[in-house]
Amino acid sequence: MDKKLIGVDLGGTTIKFAILTENGDIQQKWSVETNILDEGSHIVPDIVASINHHLDLYKMDKDQFIGIGMGTPGTVDVEKGTVVGAYNLNWKTLQNVKAEIEAGTGIKFAVDNDANSAALGESWKGAGDNAKEVVFVTLGTGVGGGVVTDGKLVHGMGAGGEIGHINVHPGGFECTCGNKGCLETYASATGVVRVARAMAEEFAGKSHLKEAVDNGEEVTSKLVFDLAKDGDKLADMVVDRVCYYLGLAAANLGSTLNPQYIVIGGGVSAAGRFLLDRVDKYFQEFAFPTVRTSTTLKLAELGNDAGVIGAASLALQFK
The missing domain is CATH 3.30.420.40 (ATPase, nucleotide binding domain)
Structure with missing residues (x-):
């Protein structure tokens, strides 16, 4: 049996x-x-x-x-x-x-x-396609993840794979970990809203997102991405900023580990190709040349x- x-x-x-x-x-x-x-x-x-x-x-x-x-x-x-x-x-x-x-x-x-x-899970049965070298980045309330190399998880001395705490903007937003500028403060669901509020203060043009922020309405990461897809200028700028930081972090992970796949999952990844294509644009800009051609960014496939x-x-x- x-x-x-x-x-x-x-x-x-x-x-x-x-x-x-x-x-x-x-x-x-x-x-x-x-x-x-x-x-x-x-x-x-x-x-x-x-x-x-x-x-x-x-x-x-x-x-x-x-x-x-x-x-x-x-x-x-x-x-x-x-x-x-x-x-x-x-x-x-x-x-x-x-x-x-x-x-x-x-x-x-x-x-x-x-x-x-x-x-x-993603490396075995999902987007990782059972490859031996996979990095998984999950964009939820925070940013988590895991590193699989030679088919095994990397634990380091206990804090291996703390992808959300890669510093992408020294001196930037304050993180719950006590540092400033962690990826989590920009690319999580709460981070996207934080970026939107900060950028809305400086934005002078016409924008549904700016109106929502200024009027004290509920702003979510989904709203930001939906408005960006509909052509809202401020929302588009926010998404671009978030994808810049994600692409930078992915490039650094790629240049350090050179996995076959970097898989992006979690609630924010529901934005799909609209998110992935922009992250990939910055990944291509910042990654080591060999990594650009050997590491592929993918969306997670297994969901819950x-x-x-x-x-x-x-x-x-x-x-």
Whole structure:
């Protein structure tokens, strides 16, 4: 009988689960709400209970599984299987997730950071086309990502792949990390709005975006990109500024790592080719000549499934 994998994508509002084949094809999916009450003490028991319940439901046995892999926010010790500092989960103290989940399910367990897991998913079954060298950049509320080289995640001394904190504008916008000018402050969903507000102050022409900012209306990154596509001059300038910083960061990543693909995902990437083509223009301008011809920028393909697929791939180490 073919062995299966379980992938878990742990988020602040939802925990997504999937049962996959060894080749990474999803066979079953479900999700439960994340209960962060009582310092997140319900999260691991809820994960164990949900996995055990669904194995009963599908009449499956723990021996049918190679392992469970999970992507989580916070700082992860991959070797020990612990997580700390996942504040959106209310996990303030060290969590022994590996020991608890293995004890509760009887299945081997591996864990990594959620952005790293999504990077593995895209590199394995998505836009990365199962290449050995892939960089994944995810543009959401912040900017995350992961670096896959020789088919394995780069962890460094623990902070490898912190793509959102590449400095693209020294002395620029202040970041939550304490530095100024991080990519995250310009290219995340909140960063796009920040750029729009800053540029609206200096813009004197006619613009729907400027009117929205000046009138105190809600401005989102989607609105900025939609207005830019419709020809709004200020919105177009904002998008160009954001893509400049993304292209600069991508060029630096390319010149450092020379991956086969740099994959861009996350909510902001919903702008599609309109975003990618502009980022690529600046990438071509700033990258090392050899990198321009050997590294390709692509849009992510897996959407919300990247996390569970990449997490499941962590369990392949137990084969």
